[in-house]
Amino acid sequence: MxxxxxxxxxxxxxxxxxxxxxxxxxxxxxxxxxxxxxxxxxxxxxxxxxxxxxxxxxxxxxxxxxxxxxxxxxxxxxxxxxxxxxxxxxxxxxxxxxxxxxxxxxxxxxxxxxxxxxxxxWQVRCPDTEHPDELRIDLDPQPGTGFIEARSVAVDVLKPLLDELGLVGFPKTSGGRGVHVFLRIATDWDFIAVRRAGIALAREIERRAP
Missing domain, CATH: 3.90.920.10 (DNA primase, PRIM domain)
Known part of the structure; x- marks a missing residue:
């Protein structure tokens, strides 16, 4: 019963x-x-x-x-x-x-x-749902890699880059094998602008750790 x-x-x-x-x-x-x-x-x-x-x-x-x-x-x-x-x-x-x-x-x-x-x-707060207050970086392991590699990129590559930019990242484990890093940002930009910033950041990470 x-x-x-x-x-x-x-x-x-x-x-x-x-x-x-x-x-x-x-x-x-x-x-x-x-x-x-x-x-x-x-x-x-x-x-x-x-x-x-x-x-x-x-x-x-x-x-x-x-x-x-x-x-x-x-x-x-x-x-x-x-x-x-x-x-x-x-x-x-x-x-x-x-x-x-x-x-x-x-x-x-x-x-x-x-x-x-x-x-x-979501990376927004109500009622302003068009302007994120976080930029989120998702270090998601691909086949052949795991949490150790994601952690290494977060600590050895991303952290020094954020230090150079004067930004603070808050890491958290994801639901699988990866690491999420959240950056608090001003709500001055829309999703498109924040996405472009994320792409630029990702390209620099890739350049430093191809």
């Missing part, structure tokens, strides 16, 4: 949790359930809100567990809890979407209830 639904108090907001005993990571046994994933996100929610506040995010969902169907969700359902906030974003195609906007730990908890394993934040 499926476990009953419960309501969890998340900083004063009631968030509904269904099927907490549902296996999400089968190899982890009882430590790999939906409830355990929910508990983990609750434990780090405050830190995540501090990092993601007012950013629109997309959800990488696995409602039937990590071995089931993957859903990359860009839009918040029309019928959603009143405590959620959304932010309208525009894609290069011109189409728009009301994405989840992170403002409170309850948004993180709701994402976990929806089977979200990974949150993908």
């Amino acid at each position: 499926p476990s009953p639904a419960t309501e969890i108090d998340v900083d004063g907001v009631k968030v509904r949790l269904t099927s907490p005993d549902k296996p999400y990571f089968p190899k982890l046994g009882k430590d790999g359930t939906k409830g355990k994933l929910f508990e983990y996100y609750l434990a780090v929610a405050d830190r995540m809100v501090a990092l993601l506040r007012d950013r629109p995010v997309h959800l990488q969902r696995f409602p039937d567990g990590i071995d089931g169907e993957e859903i990359y969700q860009k839009r918040v359902p029309q019928k959603h809890p009143d405590y959620l906030h959304t932010c309208t974003v525009t894609f290069p195609s011109g189409r728009t979407a009301d994405a989840l906007k992170i403002t409170h730990p309850s948004a993180i908890a709701w994402a976990a209830q929806m089977g979200t394993v990974t949150l993908h934040p």
Whole structure:
């Protein structure tokens, strides 16, 4: 029998949790359930809100567990809890979407209830979604390389280059074998200009480490 639904108090907001005993990571046994994933996100929610506040995010969902169907969700359902906030974003195609906007730990908890394993934040903050406040560098290993090579490029090539430019990069591990480096920038440029800056930076990295 499926476990009953419960309501969890998340900083004063009631968030509904269904099927907490549902296996999400089968190899982890009882430590790999939906409830355990929910508990983990609750434990780090405050830190995540501090990092993601007012950013629109997309959800990488696995409602039937990590071995089931993957859903990359860009839009918040029309019928959603009143405590959620959304932010309208525009894609290069011109189409728009009301994405989840992170403002409170309850948004993180709701994402976990929806089977979200990974949150993908935009490099903008609402309401100004046309001017990034971050330039992101994705050091993504290709066949024959791995994390060691990505780390080496980040530390031995990218870091000295950023030092020369007077820029500070904040590294984080990616979901796979790579390294992401985030540069905080003024919101003076649109996506096209920031993308061009990223391409120029990448070309210089390649010149130094072909």
